[in-house]
Amino acid sequence: xxxxxxxxxxxxxxxxxxxxxxxxxxxxxxxxxxxxxxxxxxxxxxxxxxxxxxxxxxxxxxxxxxxxxxxxxxxxxxxxxxxxxxxxxxxxxxxxxxxxxxxxxxxxxxxxxxxxxxxxxxxxxxxxxxxxxxxxxxxxxxxxxxxxxxxxxxxxxxxxxxxxxxxxxxxxxxxxxxxxxxxxxxxxxxxxxxxxxxxxxxxxxxxxxxxxxxxxxxxxxxxxxxxxxxxxxxxxxxxxxxxxxxxxxxxxxxxxxxxxxxxxxxxxxxxxxxxxxxxxxxxxxxxxxxxxxxxxxxxxxxxxxxxxxxxxxxxxxxxxxxxxxxxxxxxxxxxxxxxxxxxxxxxxxxxxxxxxxxxxxxxxxxxxxxxxxxxxxxxxxxxxxxxxxxxxxx
Amino acid sequence: xxxxxxxxxxxxxxxxxxxxxxxxxxxxxxxxxxxxxxxxxxxxxxxxxxxxxxxxxxxxxxxxxxxxxxxxxxxxxxxxxx
Numbered sequence: 001x002x003x004x005x006x007x008x009x010x011x012x013x014x015x016x017x018x019x020x021x022x023x024x025x026x027x028x029x030x031x032x033x034x035x036x037x038x039x040x041x042x043x044x045x046x047x048x049x050x051x052x053x054x055x056x057x058x059x060x061x062x063x064x065x066x067x068x069x070x071x072x073x074x075x076x077x078x079x080x081x082x083x084x085x086x087x088x089x090x091x092x093x094x095x096x097x098x099x100x101x102x103x104x105x106x107x108x109x110x111x112x113x114x115x116x117x118x119x120x121x122x123x124x125x126x127x128x129x130x131x132x133x134x135x136x137x138x139x140x141x142x143x144x145x146x147x148x149x150x151x152x153x154x155x156x157x158x159x160x161x162x163x164x165x166x167x168x169x170x171x172x173x174x175x176x177x178x179x180x181x182x183x184x185x186x187x188x189x190x191x192x193x194x195x196x197x198x199x200x201x202x203x204x205x206x207x208x209x210x211x212x213x214x215x216x217x218x219x220x221x222x223x224x225x226x227x228x229x230x231x232x233x234x235x236x237x238x239x240x241x242x243x244x245x246x247x248x249x250x251x252x253x254x255x256x257x258x259x260x261x262x263x264x265x266x267x268x269x270x271x272x273x274x275x276x277x278x279x280x281x282x283x284x285x286x287x288x289x290x291x292x293x294x295x296x297x298x299x300x301x302x303x304x305x306x307x308x309x310x311x312x313x314x315x316x317x318x319x320x321x322x323x324x325x326x327x328x329x330x331x332x333x334x335x336x337x338x339x340x341x342x343x344x345x346x347x348x349x350x351x352x353x354x355x356x357x358x359x360x361x362x363x364x365x366x367x368x369x370x371x372x373x374x375x376x377x378x379x380x381x382x383x384x385x386x387x388x389x390x391x392x393x394x
Numbered sequence: 395x396x397x398x399x400x401x402x403x404x405x406x407x408x409x410x411x412x413x414x415x416x417x418x419x420x421x422x423x424x425x426x427x428x429x430x431x432x433x434x435x436x437x438x439x440x441x442x443x444x445x446x447x448x449x450x451x452x453x454x455x456x457x458x459x460x461x462x463x464x465x466x467x468x469x470x471x472x473x474x475x476x
Contacts, residue, residue: 001447
């Protein structure tokens, strides 16, 4: 197991089972360890535990909603540059590195980069559309702990999200990877048109061999930062019932062969519409749910090497090479870290604010023009819809 | 450092348990299985985690504030300077 000290105790990444455990200080002491300097009151904030690393900007898919605006002639850093970035992540104490792009499988050295990540003690994972993934390429991806294939549904559902039908490539990739002995997940972007058929999509993915389904909120970044966003985002009714949807899906897929259901950080505010969750915020903490972790547990290293709070927002001026010291000092990252402690209403009084941390800043920035409360959160919607004067009267 | 045979972490000291690797490259994900079907899955997952905590070799990730130590490096077993 790998242990990384934190002010609360330590994050422990197990090897025998894919899990990350937050131990309090006494738990760490039971391992025979002591956090020392990391446990002092004046200890600096720690580095991200997970970094999303763009290994290329090249992609020929041309998805309408690409959050990076990836293109066939995009920038692709040479191998030595990528190795230096992996060095920087290792030195910062990062645990998991998620390779993305562009389309990462366009790199001939992708498997070698994963091996190099392993040598540095990092756990490499990968996201791909499946386009261009051949049996020969799959044979070189064995160092990845998991590969997620973008799979928004079959046929028209895939096309509704990405503008073309990539179903065949995605389903072929899931099969190739599964037969290659690689744990496979699917990334499912949810829009108002595709959510009603999410059950069918997940059943099909599971039948193809997926062990995990990552549900993703459609986000207004890159080519998706357009008016079209408003026609694709989930409806308020879909958001309000999202907790029930999740509950139903997790129960359905809990039997063997089990498929885990995962939600992205931007969907945590949707859970405020679920009394079963909202009334028991401690359950979110125990389950290790992460809301907006930009500037904290999460960072993105974009293809030019600049660090960002997450992949959907503009980069800071910090270069990956300076992550060790810069993560604490960078003003933008510090601002993101500070947001949850000074968030305005209705976040300030929200029971799950400590986990949610204000929701998706990328959505807030696009819809409201500022990094504020997530405008699509059920509580935020209700707060903004209250009668004029209600705040003064309360 | 406690012998791996006798190392015991009280479950009460587990603040949070994040299951799975995840492999998304754009936003950080969290498995919600144990949030909604605790009774069905929680026990098996928890048992695996407790076994891992009890038996796996310990490696401390070096940070600028905490030098690397591991089970096989007796010279470094003292805690980092407080």
